[in-house]
Amino acid sequence: xxxxxxxxxxxxxxxxxxxxxxxxxxxxxxxxxxxxxxxxxxxxxxxxxxxxxxxxxxxxxxxxxxxxxxxxxxxxxxxxxxxxxxxxxxxxxxxxxxxxxxxxxxxxxxxxxxxxxxxxxxxxxxxxxxxxxxxxxxx
Amino acid sequence: xxxxxxxxxxxxxxxxxxxxxxxxxxxxxxxxxxxxxxxxxxxxxxxxxxxxxxxxxxxxxxxxxxxxxxxxxxxxxxxxxxxxxxxxxxxxxxxxxxxxxxxxxxxxxxxxxxxxxxxxxxxxxxxxxxxxxxxxxxxxxxxxxxxxxxxxxxxxxxxxxxxxxxxxxxxxxxxxxxxxxxxxxxxxxxxxxxxxxxxxxxxxxxxxxxxxxxxxxxxxxxxxxxxxxxxxxxxxxxxxxxxxxxxxxxxxxxxxxxxxxxxxxxxxxxxxxxxxxxxxxxxxxxxxxxxxxxxxxxxxxxxxxxxxxxxxxxxxxxxxxxxxxxxxxxxxxxxxxxxxxxxxxxxxxxxxxxxxxxxxxxxxxxxxxxxxxxxxxxxxxxxxxxxxxxxxxxxxxxxxxxxxxxxxxxxxxxxxxxxxxxxxxxxxxxxxxxxxxxxxxxxxxxxxxxxxxxxxxxxxxxxxxxxxxxxxxxxxxxxxxxxxxxxxxxxxxxxxxx
Numbered sequence: 001x002x003x004x005x006x007x008x009x010x011x012x013x014x015x016x017x018x019x020x021x022x023x024x025x026x027x028x029x030x031x032x033x034x035x036x037x038x039x040x041x042x043x044x045x046x047x048x049x050x051x052x053x054x055x056x057x058x059x060x061x062x063x064x065x066x067x068x069x070x071x072x073x074x075x076x077x078x079x080x081x082x083x084x085x086x087x088x089x090x091x092x093x094x095x096x097x098x099x100x101x102x103x104x105x106x107x108x109x110x111x112x113x114x115x116x117x118x119x120x121x122x123x124x125x126x127x128x129x130x131x132x133x134x135x136x137x138x139x
Numbered sequence: 140x141x142x143x144x145x146x147x148x149x150x151x152x153x154x155x156x157x158x159x160x161x162x163x164x165x166x167x168x169x170x171x172x173x174x175x176x177x178x179x180x181x182x183x184x185x186x187x188x189x190x191x192x193x194x195x196x197x198x199x200x201x202x203x204x205x206x207x208x209x210x211x212x213x214x215x216x217x218x219x220x221x222x223x224x225x226x227x228x229x230x231x232x233x234x235x236x237x238x239x240x241x242x243x244x245x246x247x248x249x250x251x252x253x254x255x256x257x258x259x260x261x262x263x264x265x266x267x268x269x270x271x272x273x274x275x276x277x278x279x280x281x282x283x284x285x286x287x288x289x290x291x292x293x294x295x296x297x298x299x300x301x302x303x304x305x306x307x308x309x310x311x312x313x314x315x316x317x318x319x320x321x322x323x324x325x326x327x328x329x330x331x332x333x334x335x336x337x338x339x340x341x342x343x344x345x346x347x348x349x350x351x352x353x354x355x356x357x358x359x360x361x362x363x364x365x366x367x368x369x370x371x372x373x374x375x376x377x378x379x380x381x382x383x384x385x386x387x388x389x390x391x392x393x394x395x396x397x398x399x400x401x402x403x404x405x406x407x408x409x410x411x412x413x414x415x416x417x418x419x420x421x422x423x424x425x426x427x428x429x430x431x432x433x434x435x436x437x438x439x440x441x442x443x444x445x446x447x448x449x450x451x452x453x454x455x456x457x458x459x460x461x462x463x464x465x466x467x468x469x470x471x472x473x474x475x476x477x478x479x480x481x482x483x484x485x486x487x488x489x490x491x492x493x494x495x496x497x498x499x500x501x502x503x504x505x506x507x508x509x510x511x512x513x514x515x516x517x518x519x520x521x522x523x524x525x526x527x528x529x530x531x532x533x534x535x536x537x538x539x540x541x542x543x544x545x546x547x548x549x550x551x552x553x554x555x556x557x558x559x560x561x562x563x564x565x566x567x568x569x570x571x572x573x574x575x576x577x578x579x580x581x582x583x584x585x586x587x588x589x590x591x592x593x594x595x596x597x598x599x600x601x602x603x604x605x606x607x608x609x610x611x612x613x614x615x616x617x618x619x620x621x622x623x624x625x626x627x628x629x630x631x632x633x634x635x636x637x
Contacts, residue, residue: 005598009589015313015322018585022306029299036295051566056360063357064559067350067533071551074537088538096530103361103526115527122531126538134183136542 062102070095078139085131085138092123143494148191151184152498155192156505159199163206164520165528166213167356170200174468175345176535178475179542186476187494193472194495197465198250198448198502201408202510205242205441207521210235215521218408218444221416225429225436232432236514240378241434242441243510245390249442250503252394253401253449257456258496261485264457268482273594274604277587278611280580283404283460284573285615289622290403290410291570300570304577309585311337317586333549341471342540342553343578347571348464349536350558353529355565361525382434389419389435393442400443401450401462404576408444408463415443449499456484456492460580467575475543 009017034041070091078087097119104111130136155177162173173196181189204219209226222242229238271279284301291297310326311334313319326334356362383390393415400411419439420429429436451462452469459481461467473480478488485492510517540554541547564571591600601608 007592007598009593015320015324019309019324026302026306055358060357092534099530100526105363118527137546
């Protein structure tokens, strides 16, 4: 019995032991879920179709696309004026404005004006706060 | 002890509590989100002042949820679900202000009782936990994960979520500083540069709790906010403290239930308020009134969810195991300041410990004072348009992720990856809280597991090391068996209903 439970850890490969155990456990749990929920998994196609049709696609996909664009542009824009945080500032103003307009239900001047003010003041204040009092470099 | 009470320290608590209440009062936003968004502000504040801000946000965020729950019948945070049951009917009959004040007083009682438990219990537990070897430390984490998964709405999916969190936390280098061999694992070819240290905790948290919540709202079309016409505070609903006569047992019991639920890792405020409410109804002389505007229901729900605040800090500060999602974020605040929470924390950092207790006390008093006397103004918070709020929050999420490691753009992409993953979790019915706890505890679990085997060379050591190990195994078995019994009972009730 003592020999059966004896374990020798090879330090060179010790980084693989725990991930392997966890991967096996994860696989077994996944298998258990597949067996238990097989009916639900078989009907997953209709579930996703229903989710897709119920989704507000312009707002959801638009938010994702704007966020992707925002993240992608921040560094290249910031590289034009290195170590100033202007990449963040110049990308955040249109991002906040565009996302806000995307999320709006009524897009009249009276609704857009407060958003425009927030889009200008918010990022500018955050940029100032992090650049000067906090001394943290933004993109 | 009181030298910490500087004007800045108190201002940060009061300001944090105010912002937390606003976050909690806006449906779809939570205390966790408030802490996630404001975390980068703690960089230059130092540990005590940073914690003052975050604890204020925590207490305020949990408390603020009662405002829309009562006035609109929409829980501002998950922990206010049961407040809607009796709060909203009261508001409908013109007793909104009275209901709000009942909830605020109950929140204060819950917060203070849980703080007392924290102050008395955490140091004792920490002193005891210092004796733990690698084996007991591994078993404590195993127990925490078991409890958390067992109390998930679906045990199997809860366990899967927790284990998935552990698996993702293992991506990167097997940390030399913690006794590892410095080798990479689970890193796809070509991504070594970015994933050498794995995914950073805070961008992961901000993604799961900030971006994911906004994506969920975007998916349903970012529902229009409420106008002032929707809010019926009830100008003529007289409140008096006499309403609490005969309710002290309900208040204390609910607070203690909330505190106990808080101590259990990853269970969350909704369970605290539901169990407190159910107990209040069971022991009430007028159970039929519950759900129709019974003040005792609001008291139970709010004392229960505020009881969570102190309780959730007990395992964090004594064992290094977060009690809920928000306290998981507090680990980030400690990490930023280079401090590791665990059994040695209270003994090694008595000043910080005192500061936290004082901060929690002031936060609870500030929450009560602000909400009790200015509830009419807080009621207006629910009218803030989401199309203004959400873009600003998204921008703050980016700031938080980017500045966490002093300017790494990969952390911003991590935020996006986990934001989308968090949204997918809700679609797949996976649970975020177990995932997060697994992600946080995974690296420690690995080190303790491997070191136990390296030290003793025998797998049976996990059962034979000490009486503590045996007790922990009994607790693990008990939590699994209890969860299985509860699941069976729930299934029987569902079958009967069908």
